[in-house]
Amino acid sequence: MKKYNIFIVICFATLLHSCFDDGNNFNYQTPEVITVTGLNASYDKISQSDSLNFKPTVRSTDPKADFEYFWGIYETNVQGYPPKLDTISKSLTIKYRIIQPAKAWILEFAAKNKHTGYTKIITSTINVGTQFTRGWYVLKDNGNQSDLDLFLTPTTIVPTSSIENVYSLVNGKKLEGKGLGMNFESTYKSMVTGTNANTRAMFIFTEKDASIINTNTVKEIRPFNTCFYISPTVKAPNFMIVGSSSDYFVNNGILYSIYTMSSNFGVFGNAQMRDAINSPYRLSKYYLTHTNNNPVFFDETSSSFVSASGSSNMLNPITDATGTAMSANKNNKTLLYLGPKGITTFEGVAVLQDKTNPALKILSVITPSTTAFKMVNDTLLNTSKLYNAVNYSANVGDESMLYFVVGGNQVWSRNLVNKFEQLQFTAPAGETISFIRHRKSTETGYAFNYVMIGTTTGSGTYNVRMFTKTAGNLATTPSVTLTGSGNVTDVFYLSPSTSYGTYPNAY
Amino acid sequence: MKKIISIIVIAIVFLSTACDDNNFKIYTDGANIQFGPEETRIYATTYNLADTTKAYTFYYKPTTVTQDTVFFDIYAIGGITDKDRGFVLKQDSVAGATNAVAGIDYIAFDDSRVKNNYVIKAGKVHTRIPVILLRNAKLKTNTLALKISTVANENFRLGEKTNLWRKIIFTDKLSQPNQWDANMIKYYLGNYSIAKHAFMIQASGDRWDDDFIANLKADYSLLSFYTSFLKTSLINYNNAHPTSPLKDESGVLVTFP
Numbered sequence: 001m002k003k004y005n006i007f008i009v010i011c012f013a014t015l016l017h018s019c020f021d022d023g024n025n026f027n028y029q030t031p032e033v034i035t036v037t038g039l040n041a042s043y044d045k046i047s048q049s050d051s052l053n054f055k056p057t058v059r060s061t062d063p064k065a066d067f068e069y070f071w072g073i074y075e076t077n078v079q080g081y082p083p084k085l086d087t088i089s090k091s092l093t094i095k096y097r098i099i100q101p102a103k104a105w106i107l108e109f110a111a112k113n114k115h116t117g118y119t120k121i122i123t124s125t126i127n128v129g130t131q132f133t134r135g136w137y138v139l140k141d142n143g144n145q146s147d148l149d150l151f152l153t154p155t156t157i158v159p160t161s162s163i164e165n166v167y168s169l170v171n172g173k174k175l176e177g178k179g180l181g182m183n184f185e186s187t188y189k190s191m192v193t194g195t196n197a198n199t200r201a202m203f204i205f206t207e208k209d210a211s212i213i214n215t216n217t218v219k220e221i222r223p224f225n226t227c228f229y230i231s232p233t234v235k236a237p238n239f240m241i242v243g244s245s246s247d248y249f250v251n252n253g254i255l256y257s258i259y260t261m262s263s264n265f266g267v268f269g270n271a272q273m274r275d276a277i278n279s280p281y282r283l284s285k286y287y288l289t290h291t292n293n294n295p296v297f298f299d300e301t302s303s304s305f306v307s308a309s310g311s312s313n314m315l316n317p318i319t320d321a322t323g324t325a326m327s328a329n330k331n332n333k334t335l336l337y338l339g340p341k342g343i344t345t346f347e348g349v350a351v352l353q354d355k356t357n358p359a360l361k362i363l364s365v366i367t368p369s370t371t372a373f374k375m376v377n378d379t380l381l382n383t384s385k386l387y388n389a390v391n392y393s394a395n396v397g398d399e400s401m402l403y404f405v406v407g408g409n410q411v412w413s414r415n416l417v418n419k420f421e422q423l424q425f426t427a428p429a430g431e432t433i434s435f436i437r438h439r440k441s442t443e444t445g446y447a448f449n450y451v452m453i454g455t456t457t458g459s460g461t462y463n464v465r466m467f468t469k470t471a472g473n474l475a476t477t478p479s480v481t482l483t484g485s486g487n488v489t490d491v492f493y494l495s496p497s498t499s500y501g502t503y504p505n506a507y
Numbered sequence: 508m509k510k511i512i513s514i515i516v517i518a519i520v521f522l523s524t525a526c527d528d529n530n531f532k533i534y535t536d537g538a539n540i541q542f543g544p545e546e547t548r549i550y551a552t553t554y555n556l557a558d559t560t561k562a563y564t565f566y567y568k569p570t571t572v573t574q575d576t577v578f579f580d581i582y583a584i585g586g587i588t589d590k591d592r593g594f595v596l597k598q599d600s601v602a603g604a605t606n607a608v609a610g611i612d613y614i615a616f617d618d619s620r621v622k623n624n625y626v627i628k629a630g631k632v633h634t635r636i637p638v639i640l641l642r643n644a645k646l647k648t649n650t651l652a653l654k655i656s657t658v659a660n661e662n663f664r665l666g667e668k669t670n671l672w673r674k675i676i677f678t679d680k681l682s683q684p685n686q687w688d689a690n691m692i693k694y695y696l697g698n699y700s701i702a703k704h705a706f707m708i709q710a711s712g713d714r715w716d717d718d719f720i721a722n723l724k725a726d727y728s729l730l731s732f733y734t735s736f737l738k739t740s741l742i743n744y745n746n747a748h749p750t751s752p753l754k755d756e757s758g759v760l761v762t763f764p
Contacts, residue, residue: 229736258728265726267728270735276742277746278739311731313739
């Protein structure tokens with residue numbers, strides 16, 4: 001009997017375990033699917049003018065679905081403070097006038113099924129712009145002073161109208177000297193909004209002047225003198241560029257920098273030294289820079305390639321790679337050209353001339369690693385067209401080609417692999433080529449891939465012809481032509497989605 | 508039933524012990540006087556001993572300035588009263604230092620011109636006490652020490668031992684600014700020397716006093732600029748004087764981190 005009782009107790013104890021409530025929350029129903037349609041991935045809107053006017057369609061597989069809605073907006077590219085999601089509506093239909101300053105914003109739409117608790121979130125990029133934030137900017141000069149022309153492109157990459165001399169129109173002054181170039185920085189720090197924050201800015205530099213402008217307004221943020229903590233005694237800008245985590249300003253051959261990954265107010269720091277004993281140096285107007293690598297410059301004094309970091313006070317020496325055709329240091333060369341060959345990759349092409357024997361000219365394809373700097377050289381025959389070139393632009397990120405100007409009115413190309421040279425363009429009679437550059441952008445609705453050739457006529461007007469290309473060869477007729485008064489030295493396409501990495505900076 | 512009643516009684520006994528009044532200790536030990544940090548930092552324990560010693564120099568002042576004031580914060584412990592309460596300060600000698608002399612190097616604390624400043628006003632527990640330093644010729648070549656301590660009187664007993672004194676080191680030469688602290692020494696400026704300090708002022712044209720350095724600390728990019736500028740300036744100086752690089756008053760080469 002006792003055994004029987006023990007057996008009963010064990011059975012009860014075992015059965016007791018099987019009688020617990022099933023407390024799991026497994027759901028064997030088909031998961032609810034909420035779909036939202038009627039919203040694009042991105043929109044272009046003009047601040048203080050356009051509105052968000054949407055009514056998306058929301059559907060659910062839940063037959064008892066009962067939705068509540070939320071619309072919010074927050075800014076992108078924020079440094080120094082957390083982005084704030086602003087609620088702008090709680091109904092399905094949104095009618096909201098854009099008041100945000102020009103830059104990219106994220107519109108967030110959320111549909112929550114109150115029956116199931118599930119929420120579907122959709123985001124769209126709102127590229128908020130002004131009349132100044134989309135179009136072709138042309139840097140031009142009259143020989144003494146420089147200005148900007150803006151060609152507006154409201155619907156396609158082809159301009160429909162223009163604002164002549166937009167820089168002086170907004171700022172009441174022109175830039176002194178002949179134009180040199182423009183570069184864009186989307187994380188430049190300024191107080192234009194009242195707080196020190198990322199500002200979409202353009203660096204504009206001429207032979208005698210420089211200006212940093214807010215691209216939303218074209219208003220000058222800093223003239224040359226306030227770009228530095230101590231303004232250089234000689235006002236002779238060479239270039240202003242964006243590099244990895246830093247901005248650089250070379251004036252009179254001397255490098256100044258801002259390290260953008262630490263707190264700063266958009267002011268360039270102390271002149272960087274060449275070495276620990278502050279040896280004299282003078283940087284060439286040509287350079288290589290990249291968003292993920294420290295830039296490479298060429299010291300004309302020592303005939304050496306050098307690198308730099310924005311957080312340093314001294315240029316960095318470069319170490320040759322095993323098997324390089326020529327040393328990066330003290331190579332006794334004059335740099336005739338150096339420009340980027342890739343966009344995502346960091347590589348360049350250079351033309352050098354020997355100081356002792358000026359008849360010796362070398363075309364070099366460069367892998368600009370600071371610890372393994374490699375040059376693959378091609379000695380130019382004096383019968384080659386490139387030997388007598390005066391203006392250059394590498395094909396950036398596409399074909400392995402170099403475009404260059406010969407005789408002032410012809411653009412030739414040279415295949416960097418098979419050395420084949422080909423005439424690509426001859427300027428009409430009376431026009432002299434002043435500018436050549438390859439730029440491309442993949443922006444939806446505004447994509448382009450042009451080799452741009454700027455010419456000046458005898459009457460002081462310019463033409464910028466933009467050619468598409470096939471296998472590196474230019475189309476016979478330009479896709480876009482910009483015309484205006486003056487001499488062109490740079491052309492830049494700006495849009496709300498342009499970032500500092502859109503175009504490789506190059507002279 | 509008897510058991511249940513017993514359990515209830517025991518539970519009530521236990522619960523009753525949880526109902527005692529919490530007898531907070533209230534300070535009732537009269538009024539004490541002691542130094543302390545600035546008012547904004549009295550609850551920051553890391554500042555308990557801040558401002559113990561202050562450095563001052565007449566170096567940056569025009570020659571027409573013959574006296575200047577250094578302030579310390581002092582606190583009455585034990586609550587407020589409805590009448591003003593005077594307190595007493597005295598000078599302590601600092602061993603191994605050239606001690607300031609009352610009436611010559613500073614205005615004595617019992618001097619009628621300053622005596623009325625040493626009062627905790629009615630309804631207050633804090634005041635800033637002025638110590639008026641006098642400029643004279645010997646400060647051009649000497650650095651003086653003035654140690655101040657509180658004295659018990661009819662209004663106050665002495666407070667915490669660690670907060671009963673303050674010290675001023677003053678001169679008419681360059682002296683190490685208070686802002687040239689351990690962090691600045693380690694990362695930006697290196698060890699202090701008068702020669703280095705003078706070089707920095709000459710090279711940059713800036714004062715490099717407390718206000719200037721405090722301003723730099725608030726702006727990292729500006730601080731980076733100046734540290735780079737000073738390094739370059741020193742290299743340029745040494746390049747220009749290859750046989751006599753810049754050395755400090757102890758004969759040590761001047762360097763920056």
